[in-house]
Amino acid sequence: MSSQTKPDRAIAAADGCGVRTTKNGPQSGISREERPMSGLSRRLLLAGVALCCSLPAFAQSWPQRPVTVVVPQPAGNSPDVMCRLITEKLSRTFGQQFVVENRPGAANLVGTQAVARAAPDGYTFLFATSAALVTNPYTFKKLPYDPVKDFIPVAMVAKSNHVLLVNPEVKANTLPELIKLEKSAPGSLSLAVDGARNLSGLIAQAINKSAGTGFVLIPYNTTTNAVQDAISGRIQVTIQSASIAEAFIKAGTLRYLLPLQVPNGSTPCRTFPRLRRCCKASISRAGSCSWPRPVLPLTSSRN
Structure with missing residues (x-):
């Protein structure tokens, strides 16, 4: 043109x-x-x-x-x-x-x-x-x-906001509880991401750095495979966009802990309005919005 x-x-x-x-x-x-x-x-x-x-x-x-x-x-x-x-x-x-x-x-x-x-x-x-x-x-x-x-x-x-999801068998209902669980057995929890340089990978690395955790990051080529492995329990945690996560949350096959938002917390995730903002969970640098x-x-x- x-x-x-x-x-x-x-x-x-x-x-x-x-x-x-x-x-x-x-x-x-x-x-x-x-x-x-x-x-x-x-x-x-x-x-x-x-x-x-x-x-x-x-x-x-x-x-x-x-x-x-x-x-x-x-x-x-x-x-x-x-x-x-x-x-x-x-x-x-x-x-x-x-x-x-x-x-x-x-x-x-x-x-x-x-x-x-x-x-x-x-x-x-x-x-x-x-x-x-x-x-x-x-x-x-x-x-x-x-x-x-x-x-x-x-x-x-x-x-689209990103959401932190866990397999329903994971004994944590909040991000602080998940952090505590990981620190009690370092390296025991795997976190599915879409690549180290993509948004979910950057968020996961920010969580590890900010919270001092050691989640094992597992890169996946497709969202479908990452979600399927999280549902089956092959991996325990994943970060997905709210648009992808919503159906699985409603079906009860995955459980969400909190939405990950822009760092200043100014934009609430309206899909899951009752969740605490990311900044209130002491991981303020782990926000994102695609x-x-x-x-x-x-x-x-x-x-």
């Missing part, structure tokens, strides 16, 4: 459509037919409208062919589920296919780099994660892309 949409204009366009960022993603493990459209799924689909509204007005003839939306994480992970809900709505709205392409690997680097190198013609989007654009510059000495110079933000589509959003490769006009 020959016109660039700046972040503030993109967000303003979303607001102009009556759309606000969502608090969570879809419920994992529940079929689309079973999810009430008046709830979370409808808000995510409305985020697709925000994306439509944030596109340049001149591009009324766009798209004239299928559009690729790259997700830099495996199928089934929270960003992938959110992206598929939104692209389904976009396909109906524009009468053209929006194809989701999963390109996971190397802490979101593979998919993100692919989009950075794609032709800036408006037919390749990156469904960017906070890891791809925010934390990777601080956890890698060198990146194969520049998160500021190589992309144009299009719209914010979702926000925010998938579509971005475009920057046009050659920058040169």
Whole structure:
């Protein structure tokens, strides 16, 4: 595209459509037919409208062919589920296919780099994660892309808190109790993460450092495998987005201890409102909030 949409204009366009960022993603493990459209799924689909509204007005003839939306994480992970809900709505709205392409690997680097190198013609989007654009510059000495110079933000589509989950057999009902349990038998509790450089891995390392614990971090390629092992008891603890965790919590197959929020504790996790804030549990540095959003490769006009 020959016109660039700046972040503030993109967000303003979303607001102009009556759309606000969502608090969570879809419920994992529940079929689309079973999810009430008046709830979370409808808000995510409305985020697709925000994306439509944030596109340049001149591009009324766009798209004239299928559009690729790259997700830099495996199928089934929270960003992938959110992206598929939104692209389904976009396909109906524009009468053209929006194809989701999963390109996971190397802490979101593979998919993100692919989009950075794609032709800036408006037919390749990156469904960017906070890891791809925010934390990777601080956890890698060198990146194969520049998160500021190589992309144009299009719209914010979702926000999701992270939740600390345990197998129901774990004898701890609060984070302090879990910390005490781990310290009583160092190295006895395993914690599933989605990689050392991804958000759950960074949160887990912050907990170990802040609380002086020694949770054994086990990296998983997919959320599905991590959750299944937590349910079976193969690992005892995991950190997942609230959107993924909600269905398992309601089913009683996993138990949550607290939501992990932004460090200042200013944004409560509305999915589980009765839980104490992370900062009150003395792990204030372990907060997080992820925010998938579509971005475009920057046009050659920058040169």
